[in-house]
Amino acid sequence: MAKSDSFFLRASVLVDNAATFDQVEINLGSYVDALGKSVLRIHNLSYEITDENGLAPTMAADSAGSCTFQLTTQSQTTMLTLADRAVIAKGVIWCRNPDSSVGPPAQAFSEDVTPQIFTNGYLIATENIFLGASADSNWTAADNLTVSILLECTVETMSQSAAMALALSQQ
Numbered sequence: 001m002a003k004s005d006s007f008f009l010r011a012s013v014l015v016d017n018a019a020t021f022d023q024v025e026i027n028l029g030s031y032v033d034a035l036g037k038s039v040l041r042i043h044n045l046s047y048e049i050t051d052e053n054g055l056a057p058t059m060a061a062d063s064a065g066s067c068t069f070q071l072t073t074q075s076q077t078t079m080l081t082l083a084d085r086a087v088i089a090k091g092v093i094w095c096r097n098p099d100s101s102v103g104p105p106a107q108a109f110s111e112d113v114t115p116q117i118f119t120n121g122y123l124i125a126t127e128n129i130f131l132g133a134s135a136d137s138n139w140t141a142a143d144n145l146t147v148s149i150l151l152e153c154t155v156e157t158m159s160q161s162a163a164m165a166l167a168l169s170q171q
Contacts, residue, residue, distance in 0.1 A: 005154070006043065012148040014052065015067060015133045017140075021078050023132035034125050034167040037157045043121040044152040045071065045089050045114040049145055056104040058140045059097035065105075065138030068092040069147040073126045073170040079134055082113060086170065088122050088129065089114045102140055123156075125167035 013024045031040045049067050051057040059065055068079055074086040082090060091112035095105030115122040133147040158166070 006152050007154075009151040009153055010149065011131050011151075012146050013069070013131045013133050015135045015145040015147060017135050017137050017144055019134060019136050021076070021132055021134045023076060023130050025075070026129045026131060027127070028124065028129060029127045031153070031155050032125060032127050034163040035160060037160050037163050039156055039158055039163055039166065040124040041121045041154050041156055042088065042115040042124060042151050043154065044116045046150045047091055047112070047114075048148050049093055050148070052144055052146055054146070057145055058102050059095060059105050060138050060140060061097065061099060061101050061103075063138040064094070064096040065136045066092060066094045067133060067135040067139070067145050067147065069131065069133040069149075071149065072130045072132065073124065075128075075130050076132050079132070088124070123166060124170070125158075125163050126170050 011024060011026045013022050015022050028040055032038060069091050070080060070087060071089040072086040073088060080087050093108055093110040096107040097103055097105050131149060135145045139145055
């Protein structure tokens with residue numbers, strides 16, 4: 001497969017703190033064309049979970065909370081498990097603010113499954129991917145969360161039949 005130089009794609013989704021699911025669409029139409037034999041390989045995914053201003057979010061006093069995100073090849077209405085074939089990557093952060101006042105979490109644990117843990121990254125043959133997220137209500141109302149991602153990608157060529165088969169498997 002022919003490869004291009006790597007480049008970066010960025011996206012963010014604003015997550016309200018009402019345990020709802022929020023999602024944005026990322027258009028890959030200028031990189032992916034299965035009929036034209038062009039596919040996208042995601043080599044690395046970095047993410048951050050912040051407040052709307054890019055700062056550390058705050059939590060209610062003596063509380064715990066979480067925020068989960070996913071990157072998928074199909075539009076979703078809820079969070080999926082890794083067993084779903086549409087899932088490209090997932091991440092979650094669990095936090096606790098043990099203080100008696102509102103503030104940033106003092107304790108945090110995160111877990112993620114991102115393309116860089118795979119030997120050859122993750123090939124995409126769909127013209128859109130979707131960044132979705134959900135957070136629980138223990139984050140303070142003034143601090144809706146923002147999940148931002150940075151993808152390192154290359155464009156590659158495949159045979160038309162292989163590219164179409166990959167595209168159909170990701171639908």
